[in-house]
Amino acid sequence: MTHIKERLLDIAGSCNVSDDENCLAGYAGDQSFVPACLPDMVVFVQNVEQIQAVLRLANAESIPVIPYSSGKNLHGATIPNQGGLILDMTRMNKILAVDEKNWTAIIEPGVTYSVLQDVLVQRGFRIMVPFGVPPGRSVVSSYLERDVVLAAPCFENGNALILDTEIILPTGELFKTGAWATGGNPGTPMGPVRTLLFRLWTGAQGTLGIITKMNIQIDRLPPLRKVFFTVHRTLSEALETTVRIQRKEIGLECLLLNSFNLAALFTRTWPVPQRFPAEPSPSAQFESLRRSLPPWTVIVCLSGLPRHPEEKTAYEEEALRGLAAVLNVRVGQGLPGVAAADALFRDEFLRPWGILRKFNFRGSVHDLTFKVPFEDVPVMDHTVKACSQAVGYPLMNLGMSMIPLERGRGMHCEFDLHCDPEDTQDWTRTRTLWLKSSEELMKKGAFFDRPYGPWAPLVYNRAAVYSSKLRQIKKELDPHNILNPGKLCFS
Numbered sequence: 001m002t003h004i005k006e007r008l009l010d011i012a013g014s015c016n017v018s019d020d021e022n023c024l025a026g027y028a029g030d031q032s033f034v035p036a037c038l039p040d041m042v043v044f045v046q047n048v049e050q051i052q053a054v055l056r057l058a059n060a061e062s063i064p065v066i067p068y069s070s071g072k073n074l075h076g077a078t079i080p081n082q083g084g085l086i087l088d089m090t091r092m093n094k095i096l097a098v099d100e101k102n103w104t105a106i107i108e109p110g111v112t113y114s115v116l117q118d119v120l121v122q123r124g125f126r127i128m129v130p131f132g133v134p135p136g137r138s139v140v141s142s143y144l145e146r147d148v149v150l151a152a153p154c155f156e157n158g159n160a161l162i163l164d165t166e167i168i169l170p171t172g173e174l175f176k177t178g179a180w181a182t183g184g185n186p187g188t189p190m191g192p193v194r195t196l197l198f199r200l201w202t203g204a205q206g207t208l209g210i211i212t213k214m215n216i217q218i219d220r221l222p223p224l225r226k227v228f229f230t231v232h233r234t235l236s237e238a239l240e241t242t243v244r245i246q247r248k249e250i251g252l253e254c255l256l257l258n259s260f261n262l263a264a265l266f267t268r269t270w271p272v273p274q275r276f277p278a279e280p281s282p283s284a285q286f287e288s289l290r291r292s293l294p295p296w297t298v299i300v301c302l303s304g305l306p307r308h309p310e311e312k313t314a315y316e317e318e319a320l321r322g323l324a325a326v327l328n329v330r331v332g333q334g335l336p337g338v339a340a341a342d343a344l345f346r347d348e349f350l351r352p353w354g355i356l357r358k359f360n361f362r363g364s365v366h367d368l369t370f371k372v373p374f375e376d377v378p379v380m381d382h383t384v385k386a387c388s389q390a391v392g393y394p395l396m397n398l399g400m401s402m403i404p405l406e407r408g409r410g411m412h413c414e415f416d417l418h419c420d421p422e423d424t425q426d427w428t429r430t431r432t433l434w435l436k437s438s439e440e441l442m443k444k445g446a447f448f449d450r451p452y453g454p455w456a457p458l459v460y461n462r463a464a465v466y467s468s469k470l471r472q473i474k475k476e477l478d479p480h481n482i483l484n485p486g487k488l489c490f491s
Contacts, residue, residue: 001040004061008043008085011053016044027068027078027086031277031364031421033431034076034453039066042086048168048212054087055172055210058482066484067206069109069138073145074276075452077205081486087210095119096213104163106186106215109140117351125218128157131255131403132355132414134276140214144202145450148412150253150349153246153404157219165198166213170478175209186215200473203450206484208477222252224304225349226313227342228320230331231294235381237329238296243374244323246408250316251300253349258400261416262297263289264358265348266338272356277364277421286361290396292337301349358399362418362426365399366434369414370446377402377411380446384415387437391429393417413446451488460489 001019008017018024019041029036040063045051058065064084071078071090080086093110100123107116113127114135120126127139130147137147143162152158164178164186177198180186201209228251232238238256245254257265264270267286300320302313324331335341348354359365372380381400388395399416415437419430435454442448442458451459460467467489474481474490481490 004057004063005041007057008041008054011057012043012045012050016046018042027071027080027088029079030071030074030076032074032076032079032453033366033434034079035081037079037081037083039080039086040083042088044088044091046091048166048174051087051089051168051210051212052172052174054085055168055170055482058085059171059480062480063482064485065482067109067210069141070112070134070136072134072137072276073141073452074134075450077145077452077487078484084482084485089210089212092212098123098125098218100125103218103220104186104215105218106213107139108213109138109211111139112136113139113142113353114351120218121221121350124221126221126350127216127218128161129350129352131352131401133353134356135272135351135353136274139216140211143214143216144211145205146203148403148405150255150352150403152412153254153407154252155406157252158406161217162198162202162214163217164215165201165211167198167201167209167211169209170480170483178215180215205452205487207487207490208474208483210483220306222303222309223306224309224313225346226302226317226333227345227349228300228302228317228331228333229335229341230298230300230324230329231335232296232298232329233294235296236378238298239374239377241298241323241327241329242402242404243408244327245298245300245320246404248319248323249407250302250320250323252303253301254299254404256296256298256400256402258398259290259293259295259297260397261355261358261399261401262293264361264399265354266293266341266344267357267360270357270360272353273359276359278359280363280420281360283360289337293335297335299345301345355401358416358418361397362420364419364421366417366419366430367414368417368434368437368441369412369450370441370448371405371410371412372446374404374408374411376445377413379444380413380441383440383444384437387433387440391433391436393429393433456488 024038028038064082066080068078068086068088089109092108094108096106098105128149128151130149164180167175269283269285302316304313333342401414403412417430419426448455
């Protein structure tokens with residue numbers, strides 16, 4: 001690899017290539033169940049031309065290249081399971097444009113949620129952020145991996161967040177979609193060229209190309225936001241309330257949390273971790289909260305428009321309270337035993353990483369994340385709990401979060417399994433449960449649209465024709481199979 005390193009030094013510069021073992025170890029694994037594997041080298045790139053040169057070299061030498069933008073995926077997507085080069089794009093971190101007239105922004109892959117949101121809020125705008133995303137996660141990779149934003153109940157604000165893209169194909173060729181493809185300004189409507197072709201690269205885990213610029217939708221920061229809570233003894237009650245809220249199109253953000261996750265979010269003695277897995281930390285406050293909070297809570301945020309915000313929130317509040325009266329459920333802007341719960345969630349809906357405190361419970365969190373129709377949620381709940389009892393996992397340690405999709409068309413579900421990665425027995429039991437639950441959920445119709453690690457064969461083995469066509473596309477775009485080989489159905 002000596003001559004490869006020399007070529008990379010010529011491309012990226014003397015301080016931007018490393019084969020130091022300590023450096024490589026930082027890219028070898030994450031908190032997932034995907035086995036760790038060392039890369040051969042890391043190259044820090046800073047522009048499109050450097051990425052193109054690296055890919056041309058990789059094609060000539062048949063070296064795997066793994067795109068890396070923040071290291072906050074946590075599901076094994078950037079683990080180099082065939083070695084090769086880590087293409088680290090964290091230094092490509094420019095916000096290239098904020099178009100306040102057309103409500104769009106152009107960003108590079110190293111731009112993180114925390115940085116972008118802070119910049120936009122100062123200008124009276126915001127970006128839609130997924131629930132529980134690490135603040136240091138790349139916005140580009142997160143949107144590509146279809147992380148579900150808190151505004152997912154809304155058609156306008158929960159979808160179509162990606163507008164135009166600039167992509168470097170595996171061969172090093174530059175490719176643009178949308179208005180960029182014809183030399184126009186990104187984000188402008190131009191008829192048939194505004195296709196959704198970029199979706200080929202969503203969920204692809206960097207196997208079909210590398211996004212170097214993305215034009216994304218931003219939104220006005222609402223001048224008025226009011227958060228309401230309804231509390232429930234059972235999941236069925238919470239689901240009924242949620243679907244009624246969505247059918248009436250009340251509010252923008254909406255989610256359901258069980259007592260475990262709500263308690264974790266409110267536990268102020270736990271910090272938001274910077275690294276994953278985190279250091280386990282017992283908390284008396286957490287234990288007290290999860291015993292006292294209701295089994296299920298529905299949280300909904302009413303957002304006023306730029307004009308007449310009071311009128312909009314007033315009629316939505318009236319509709320919400322009327323619905324609560326019909327269902328005989330309590331609705332309010334507070335929760336018993338929790339001070340200023342509504343203020344906390346107003347902050348969370350802009351910067352929703354407080355739920356990451358749950359990592360302090362055992363150190364690592366292994367989620368079962370999928371989508372189902374509303375009516376199938378109880379079946380999936382029963383399935384996970386039955387699998388948990390079968391392996392001896394305590395049901396009280398299950399964290400659960402749900403976000404309705406497109407006004408009740410479906411539900412995004414997340415069941416969290418906690419374990420101490422330093423405890424071999426605990427780790428093994430949780431891995432067994434995670435794998436068993438994943439398979440049983442898929443058998444019952446759960447849709448895993450982000451097939452990371454062991455999920456990939458479970459998903460693609462059920463779709464032989466689809467997988468075959470994907471492999472044909474991969475061969476056409478990446479003839480030497482250099483981009484993140486071994487992921488998805490490209491093993």
